[in-house]
Amino acid sequence: MALRLIPLALALCYCAKALAAAPSLEDVQQLLDLSLEDLIATPVVTASRQSETRDQTPAHVMVFTREQIRQRRYQNLADLLEDLPGVNFQRGTKSSQFNQFTVQGYLGPNKLVLMLDGIRIGQPSGGNIPVAENLAIYHAKQVEVVFGPAAALYGADAVAGVVNIITDNATNATANGATGTASVGLGRFGSRDTSFFTSAKISERLGISVGGHSQRSDRAPLDEFYPDDFQKVDGQFNGRTVLPAATREAYTGGIRSSSVFARLDLGEPLTAGFYRHRFNSLTSTGDPYAMARYDRAAQWQTTNDTVYARYRHRLGENLHGKLTLDHAQMQVDPRAYYSNAYNDFGRGYSYVQGKRTGIEESLHWQVNERHQVQGGLGWQEYTAIEAASMPQPYNTDLSPTDQGMVYPNTPGFRFDTPHTRFHNLSAYVQWQAQWSEQLSSVAGVRLDRHSVYGSSVNPRLGVVFVPNKTHVFKALYGQAFRAPSPEESLSTIGHFDGRQDADGRYIGTNFRVGNEHLEPETVRSLSLTWDWRPAQHLNFSTNLYHSRISHLVVNMPTADVITPQMWLQKPETKGNAGYQFQRGLDISAQWRFRWGRNWTGDLWGSASWIHGRINTGNGIEWQIPYVASRQLKLGTTLRWRDQWSITPKLRWSSSTTNGRTKAPANPLLPAAHCSSTPSAPTRCSTPGAAVLDLHLGWHQLLDGKATLWLDVTNVLDKRYYAAGGGGSMTFWDMPQQPRRWMLTLDYRF
Template sequence: MRRYHAALLASTLLPVAQGVAAGEPHEFRELLQLSLEELLEIPVMTASKRMEARTDTPAHLMVITAEQIRDRRYRNLADLLEDLPGVDFMRGTKSSAFNNFAFQGHVSNNKLLILLDGVRIDHPGGGKIPVADNLALYNAKQVEVLYGPAAALYGADAMAGVINIISQRPRDAERVHVSLTGGSDGYRNTEATASARLTERVALEVGAHEHRADRADLSADYADDFPRVDAVTFDGTVALPAALRESYTGEISSGSRFARLDVGDDLTLSYHRSDFRSLTSTGDRPDTARYLSSAYWDTTIDTLYARYRFELKPRLTGELTVDYSEYEVSPSSSYVNIFTGFEDHGHDYAFSRRRGFEQQLTWSADDTHTLVGGLAHHDYRSVEVPDLPTALDPDRSVASQDLTYVNTPLPIQTFQNDFTTTSLYAQLQSRWSATLSSMLGLRYDRNSDYRNTLNPRLGLVWKNTGNSYLKLLYGEAFRAPSSDEAFSTFGSFSGQRNAAGEYVGYFFRAPNAELEPEESRSLSLTWDWRPRRDLNLVVNTYYAEMEDIIVSRDEVVPTQYIPGARLFNTSIKDNMGSEKHYGLDLIVNARFQLSEAWRGDLWGSYSYTDGEVYDVEDGRRYDLPYIARDKIKLGTTFRYRNRYTVTPKLYWIGDTNTERKDPADPGTRIQADDWFRADLLLAAHDVGAKGITANLEVYNLFDRRYHVAAGSGSTTFVTMPQQPRTVMLTVQYDY
């Protein structure tokens, strides 16, 4: 069980805090009270890998500032994503990823890059990760959300877009931030960060957070979904009678560490760690899994990078980035479910590593033409193991641990995948007149595991009136198959043998080393209009086609990958079918003044998403999974003399397709019903002393009961019950 590391936090932050205390109090909130016009003119980095105005890029891009992050209580990236236009967000539905989401029709985080200051901090090998409380935003200056394909600059997996968390430069804002939160259902969160100049040229920021939540007892709030039933194995054996079944539990915990050291404007060294733990029974029905605190999925991602900036000539600059990242599933992770016979022998482990460099050059030929180009090389290693009878010791070789499949003497089959990537890219941006500019980009990616890819990106920006911009963008992108998809296997033996003496196994997942990348082509048109200084209206339309979709399928001829075994009813991941989706996001942002004392912000969106997936196995076309065709999100922050804020948020999400096909109506999917939720955030600033803020947050204000689209497997909930009302109180100090 995780504990709060108060001593570690204090020892890490105290030296920096002492440096800050030597200066004057930092009027942090007042510095961030910008007008809407000023907010819209904040320079962005993500769209072109160089600083530019949002209006200069043909891509649709949103910026969420530190002020908005605090006022809207975006503690982490999950909170922020749920508010974004075009995003379907489903909490607590997956056993290993926990949350699931779709981004303008693209399902899951493995089609969306998550960066910190331009460096990838999600799965280093491109697999799925939890996007939840682990990706905290206490260190964010702003978050840039780039919609649409960006493979021409970023390479693999930038199909749906890119999210770039821009951290505070330590030299820009010496500060101390400490926040303590407690709430219902055992919710507690601690975060702290501090930054200071150590010398005239050297500045440091460090931060950390720890979080834990027992979460509500869903069996009490949704009794019909959680009946107390026998745990029955595939062969009909009652492993545990209903009278002895455990009570429901759904606890989670997470943490992060962050450090950034700047030496002048030339050198940055940074470290980021995120970890998340959730129960592997998450999303599973009570007849197929045991709800045990000891059966959990625990992941950690560590990322380090060094970046050196230099100037070769007045108009030619360079940037060299060296990075290293590791992802690990803790060997203590395990499943106790119907696939393990409800016994504790479903232990798991996975490891992935990325290391390499990227050299980028930026040449401004004149004031109207800018060329960005680069070379990158990375090497990767991934280790995948199947369900294990006992926890693996990752410091020893698998062969030396004599691990065998349960109920057999057959040695465990593990997979190690080593590969490299080399990339070349260039992007030219040109301003042809005061009203017309263009962008042309191209990237070549060579992967030692699969075919090479070439991805173009073309765009136009037309300023048709003083404050109205039309943006047209075409791009191609690809998603690399992850080692998890290619080599992750699972299944268990009962001990049964056939006439040939082979151990018989059913319902195994087999490896497939022949996977190829998914590929997409996308077109978007964006109208960005600012009719007044305090009002911004955006219309973003998009269309995308995808081929070689990686899906699970049953094998006609089972892959026999375990010597001494005979497997039946196996499944694999394979490139099958195609997909297309299209949609529209209508977005409004406004700032208003109600009186001398009252002012506020309004933000909202209506999103329409539709499309279809072609299933090669049955030759039918299905609606997109995990997508609500219609979504409305609305929020407003009322401020009273910068001392008090009231922020209500409203969500209406229409009927949502699950991934489960409806057997009663061939060609359709089972749907989760539409739902409505309201959240309320109250804050009081300078409470008792300057810099102290108290926040009251009420999630699911009206305590509504609703379900979201969940799993597609035979053992999972098709629609997952969601959390009832949760109340949280936060006290924070900013200096």
Template sequence: MHSVTALRSDEPHRSRPVAGACRRLCAAGACRRVGTAVPRSRVRAPVRLCRTAVAWLAIATPVAFGGSTDPADERALFSDIPVFAASRFEQPAADAPADVTVITAADIERFGYRTLAEVLRAVRGFSASYDYNYSYLGTRGFALTGDYNTRLLLLLDGHRLNDNVYDQALLGQEGVLDIALIDRIEIVRGPSSSLYGSNALFGVINIVSRRGRDVQGATVRVEASGRGGTAAGATVGQRLPGGTEYLIAVGAGRDPGEKRLYFSEFADTPSGGFALDADTDRWRRAFTRVRHADLEITAGFSQRLKSLPTAPFGTTFNDKRTQTLDERSFLRLAYNHALDSGAHWEVRGSFDEYRFAGDYYQDAPTPVVTRDRVVSRWLALGAEWSQRLGSEHRLVAGLEWERDVLTNFTSTDTHADAAPIRYADIHNGSAHQGVYAQDEWRLRDGLLVSFGLRYDRYRGFPGEVSPRAALVYQLDPETTFKLLYGHAFRAPNLNELHYFDGSSSRANPKLRPEHVRTAELVVARRFGPLVQVTANLYRYRITGLITQDENQEDFLTFGNNAQVAIVGGSLGLEGQLARGLVWKLGVSRDVPRADWAARDLIVAARVQAKAALAAPVRELAHLAVEALYDGPRHTLAGQRIGGQTLTNVTITLPALADGVKARLSAYNAFDRRLAVPAGPEFEQTVLTQPRRSVWLNLEASFQ
């Protein structure tokens, strides 16, 4: 066993044994010329805060807008009451100070989504790509290769899931929560730093998990794919009489992936350009949520091991040993109490851990394996107060505190016949505090003004002030206008601030946050109970965009190097017809403004279109089809990738037997050869996306 020899910072820079010298450590969007910085932020409160942020999403009430007054007579007993059918139009709340989309568990089941990335990819204004390791999201015309979704804040029941090293939001099978445990997903577009602090440049994605009452028994599910993948999970949950509630879930899976994955760039390798059985994905998860009276405890664990068939970072092609391990866990306690006056207050604390292990094998010029290891733990505390004042004001205020308690960040090269060399050994931590307040002021029926402000203080750079204002006007019960304006910021993350390997990369502790200013107009109109139209126009500018570039000494260093300005908009239509048929359409268009300076970094499609249809079939099954179109885009090298359409089909048998339902899904049903731009860590300029796969899901419920 060789001892580790640390590379001193004053040693002359020399070429690393492994070509490219890009490591997972660098990347988190780091190690390349694209910025990934993930701001460190404090997550905001739990569901209550999120609920505030979306203004009582899903329980927004026409009462809030007055409407016609209730009849003060006995006819209230037998007047026609609209049948509640969990309409997709229950959300968003008309007076939410944002453009909001909610995806329910029924939607997830109907369309056969298996990961959060698949869900979000189908949402108006979003796109997704996959590099055979992680899933990446683009939105509002913005997508940087290798950006680990750092400009979107991902919450689970209000708890922040972006880690505090790379600020990565895990959206694929590497995600923390099994898709079957999701009750709904609340997507709040636009800058949300006024409530959530850093990270929320383009929006907040809040996953609301199921509770014991949603299971009230046990559920077992198994999955199998045509290419040999398998997965299984079990959930038990119950709401006991009197209010105590619990849910416990475990799950695991294995997917061999693409067994023969061809890349022309490696045609001269022994395998002829084929990565054989090198796309294996293995995962396991556990989750629990327990509530008793005002106290709730939530804990989650996920571990995912992925082989990398794409030979990133100059590793040997078709070497199945090159793989990454992501492990994420958390424990959260929250005490929420409602006072008789109608006020609510909450205190919460959480402890999080993130672990990463990357093993990168290279045979030439000499066999070496680079091992990246990250262990990070952090503690967070928060408190919040919400109060209604009269019938006009609803106030929310809170404060948050977070501190790293452990950060180990190393990169080590291990040679067969030499002592290991440690190139990076980072232990810098961070601390952060934030205080926020928001007032929703109902000026009169149908007119609401919302104003929020947050101050964040980070170790190492000046405090950040993030305002947001919204004017929500309900022209009539069917039509709502929203005028929104907000600032948001992203603090540089640990990786961007401190990564240093002594040979190719330098730290930049002088990095500053990047900022975005967004103005937006949203119009939502309902045509009867069956059709809803939502349109939005926005303009935003990001300044101080954190990207990586070579400095004067040819070291890769992060800097506030670029700015982005985009004007865009989207139009969404959705409706319900008789007999359970639902449909939706969405288009979006983004136009870079003339003064933007990061054109070569942005690889998002400028035009997107989405269509989905779900219909019952002979009262025995449901058929759902979705088609997702991404318009032309370019690679980092400037090559053009033409427009392409991904089509998924799902057939659901909701009542296969008593308590048993089945679902058969074909992803990329027409087996199209789709491609996305590749990041600089790859030899490839484009990455072909997975071919058609078919998954069968069986679920049995016991109550």
């Protein structure tokens, strides 16, 4: 399918070239007078773990500069990801990670490596974390996005790609003193947002940067905007009414987030930093009344802390290295609990903790003018706790084996807190060769020795061909592996309500049991990229990719667990079953232009097509879930005399399957959108939607140091849904937020 779209790509190239001819060379040159010089066609990136231009790496890379982040109003990483080609973003659809998203068909943040200055800031032990307002980017100099498997350089989990937030070295400032920004915003649904960032050059060798943000929002009362989906129905457990509809609580769905950032630079050689990001949402996120109690105290709060240091040293004229130390911890507040249809609408407490401590030495050897070699050796130590369905909060002063809990409604069945410790030894080497001015190649391999899952070897082969200044052709083959996270292999969820069978066994329902025999997922991917720049300020990129995941980790039924004392009926577990493949085409473009003497503009957009199938071991191929087969994203920033700006953004996607094959059996749940044909099995999907956002800026306030922004999300107040939820009883189509506005004052000093 993707190959048939190549003629369309060529046609779009021709149209873009015609548009690019409109402004004169003199007009284009005047763009530099408006401080847009950082939007050059080939910015410096670190995609290959060293500073190089985007044209020198074989990977498909997108770079967003500080000016683009500001003009497009990317307040956080979620806003930026939502604008990327090949990314499907479903907001507020899953309690444990809040937003659910796919990148070129890969589902979830546990397949995407998130970094700050090259240091991982995701879940330390490899699970999911919220990618939402908590990852604010007030401190970003630029954000780099590497698409596709990159395990040869970045290790496990670099399956969908890598996102790296780059911050400034304060000692690189041209003069001593402090500069920075401060922001405060108020908006609809009780939205409040503040942030600050300051960077100070104390001396030639000492620089300090600090920043932070705080955000909260009540969010929209979805029961008012989607009354059919949020009716106050009975809360039932095993056919018994626990919560009569007449006594149900009011709907609520507020969120809170915050972050703190600090970086210390001693010239170029030494950098040390600390980063904390925190997110709060209700554990009822993504659930209708039939499935959850809207208890304001039932909060899912995740806190991620990362501390790191990096020392750059030179071992010879052509050999230099970097020694990196980092320690990270993620913790869910021990008071977090669920109150839903899986646990008799009682309180089932949860606790998650992940830790990682790592050390890595990397070397770069410039062999000669045409050849260079990179390599590294690293060690990572991990610990994890995954506890759910607990009758009381986890006691952090005690070890996992000393909690002393028992399952409620049983004669004293012991609750064992799942926990683990493991380590990983890694080594990688990469050879880059510049065979001529037009042709270069990359060949690399990484070896990981996992204490639980054994050894994994992942190669990386790439070629870059630059026939002239306007064309860049790239081909990249890569492999990756993803070790199952402790949440997948250990976590046990379930409930006893006191019922017994004829033999006196206590019956357990809604159980998911751990599986310590999971195998890693393996990924193979091939991508072809063509970058075309027919004019100085016009970029056009086409990325064609094909990927396949083997040993897919999925939910699957398992045999009943029967002992003399208990009977776990129809439990589920995580298992390796089947495969997933996807092939797709992403076309993106950006054009900067000038109209007359007063107007400048930045026009960007992307079109994406993807075809994918998933087989979970039952012999039937289904459309991969949470992925729209077609997407279109358009945006433009128009600026008048550096005083006013307007940025409209449009996102459209076709229907998205939610992975279900039949409508919910529970009559209290909202109806699903399901269809079937004689030649295809039943498929439940979420209808497509087009959403328009608008950002207005009034600049040159307070002597040009301040900007007043009006941000309107979902301008047309489109009532639409996203494919969300998980399991056999949760929401099928998650209602999305109606129109929201935010008024923000930014001040630069």
